[in-house]
Amino acid sequence: xxxxxxxxxxxxxxxxxxxxxxxxxxxxxxxxxxxxxxxxxxxxxxxxxxxxxxxxxxxxxxxxxxxxxxxxxxxxxxxxxxxxxxxxxxxxxxxxxxxxxxxxxxxxxxxxxxxxxxxxxxxxxxxxxxxxxxxxxxxxxxxxxxxxxxxxxxxxxxxxxxxxxxxxxxxxxxxxxxxxxxxxxxxxxxxxxxxxxxxxxxxxxxxxxxxxxxxxxxxxxxxxxxxxxxxxxxxxxxxxxxxxxxxxxxxxxxxxxxxxxxxxxxxxxxxxxxxxxxxxxxxxxxxxxxxxxxxxxxxxxxxxx
Numbered sequence: 001x002x003x004x005x006x007x008x009x010x011x012x013x014x015x016x017x018x019x020x021x022x023x024x025x026x027x028x029x030x031x032x033x034x035x036x037x038x039x040x041x042x043x044x045x046x047x048x049x050x051x052x053x054x055x056x057x058x059x060x061x062x063x064x065x066x067x068x069x070x071x072x073x074x075x076x077x078x079x080x081x082x083x084x085x086x087x088x089x090x091x092x093x094x095x096x097x098x099x100x101x102x103x104x105x106x107x108x109x110x111x112x113x114x115x116x117x118x119x120x121x122x123x124x125x126x127x128x129x130x131x132x133x134x135x136x137x138x139x140x141x142x143x144x145x146x147x148x149x150x151x152x153x154x155x156x157x158x159x160x161x162x163x164x165x166x167x168x169x170x171x172x173x174x175x176x177x178x179x180x181x182x183x184x185x186x187x188x189x190x191x192x193x194x195x196x197x198x199x200x201x202x203x204x205x206x207x208x209x210x211x212x213x214x215x216x217x218x219x220x221x222x223x224x225x226x227x228x229x230x231x232x233x234x235x236x237x238x239x240x241x242x243x244x245x246x247x248x249x250x251x252x253x254x255x256x257x258x259x260x261x262x263x264x265x266x267x268x269x270x271x272x273x274x275x276x277x278x279x280x281x282x283x284x285x286x287x288x289x290x291x292x293x294x295x296x297x298x299x300x301x302x303x304x305x
Contacts, residue, residue, distance in 0.1 A: 001030060001107065002255045004240040006212045007267075008220050012193060012231035018044035018100075019191050019235035020052050022268030026065035027259035031056065033104040033268070034237050036120050036191040038164060047098035050088060051081035051165055055104055056268040065261055070106045071175045074115035078102060078165070078173050085166035099166035103134060103189050106177075107241070112187065113177030118164045121195055123188045124179065125207045130200065132179070137163045137172055183242040186212060193232035194223045212238040 011017040018037030023030065035051045037044025055077040059067075067073045081102065089097040101118025114122050119136035139160050163172040186207050195203070198219055206215040216236045223234045259265075 001025070001028065001257070002242050002253070003030065003107070004212060004253050005032070005238070006216045007235075007237040008216055009235040010220055010224060010233065012224055012227060012233050013229050014231075014233055016045060017233045017235075018048055019193070019233040020045070020048040020268075021189070021235050021237045022052055022056065022266065023237065023239075024056050024059055024264065024266030024268055025254070025256060026063045026264055027256045027261065028065045028108060029059075029063045029067055029070075030107040030239075030256075031059045031063075031104065032107070032187070032189060032237055032239055033102065034120050034189040034191060034235055035100045035102045035165075036118070036193075036233070036235070038099040038101065038118075038161075038166075041096050041099045041166070042094055043098040044100065046088065047085055047100035047166055048102075050084050050098075051078075051100050051102050052268050054081040054084050055102075056266055060264045060266070063264075065259070065263075066108055067106065070108055070111075070113040071115070071177055074104055074106060074113060074175055075173055078104065078115060078117060079171065082165040082171050089166070097166040097168075099164045101161070101164055101191075105187055105189060105239075107181070107239070110181050110242075111178035112181050112185075112241075113175070113179070114187075115173050115175040117171045117173050118161050119192050121190055121192075123186075123190070123200075123203060123207070125186045125188070125204055126182060126184070128204070128208045130204045131185075132176065133200065134174065134176075137161050137174075181241045185241045186238060187241070188212075188216075188236060188238040190237075191233060191235045193227065193234035194219060194236055196232065197223045197226035207238075212240050 007021050009019050009021055021034045023032040033052050035048035037048040058077045085098055101120040103116035103120040103122050105114040116134045119138050122134045124132040165171055206219050216238050220234050224231050
């Protein structure tokens with residue numbers, strides 16, 4: 001596999017950043033995920049972190065170096081994250097359970113699969129068109145969908161979701177795939193801090209005209225400006241599939257062909273941050289993770305020789 005990847009997470013006008021993003025991969029399979037801890041419930045940053053940790057740990061366990069059934073894996077891994085949140089709340093004797101949305105994408109061979117719960121989104125852009133976008137599990141989007149069939153009255157707050165991880169009921173998880181990818185396809189995962197203030201048309205335009213390393217920071221800055229002083233956390237993780245090697249900066253380009261069967265690389269943190277840790281996603285931390293990944297690739301290539 002060969003892909004370019006770029007990720008950014010900003011706190012915006014909130015007291016802390018409850019979004020978490022990251023990716024991990026083996027030689028023949030890659031997992032990209034984003035979770036948005038929900039306000040109004042305790043420890044949103046813990047919820048999003050536990051969800052990502054769980055799905056990444058299961059990916060490391062099961063991808064050897066591919067997954068036999070990617071959609072089944074996504075379903076089961078997301079449900080496992082949900083159960084982790086319920087266990088965490090029980091262990092901590094919390095009155096309410098930490099909750100989070102999640103969107104996750106698997107790339108395997110030249111096929112893409114994705115799943116989501118809540119209103120964190122995935123966009124697939126090919127050429128100048130949006131080929132696909134996840135549909136939010138919100139009453140406002142449900143209202144818009146049903147209104148085409150049966151006219152409904154009333155307005156709904158877009159922030160009200162009817163499902164998420166950590167809720168008392170079983171989460172609703174929508175899956176898509178397999179989708180055959182073409183060279184230059186761009187997949188973007190984002191929290192509602194981005195799409196809530198930047199339209200789909202602008203998102204597609206930016207991804208069409210710019211490389212992801214230019215488009216993502218520009219979109220994030222635009223969302224922060226549009227959101228104003230009380231802007232939500234804004235997080236984006238974008239991937240360009242099989243793009244030309246010189247189309248992005250070397251730091252964002254990943255080629256996995258030289259990896260050994262047992263090599264696993266990840267930018268997802270191994271543990272939940274302590275309360276004294278910085279809330280902003282540490283760019284130095286990301287660079288350290290990328291450096292470790294590149295070193296693992298080099299070591300694997302040397303062993304193969």
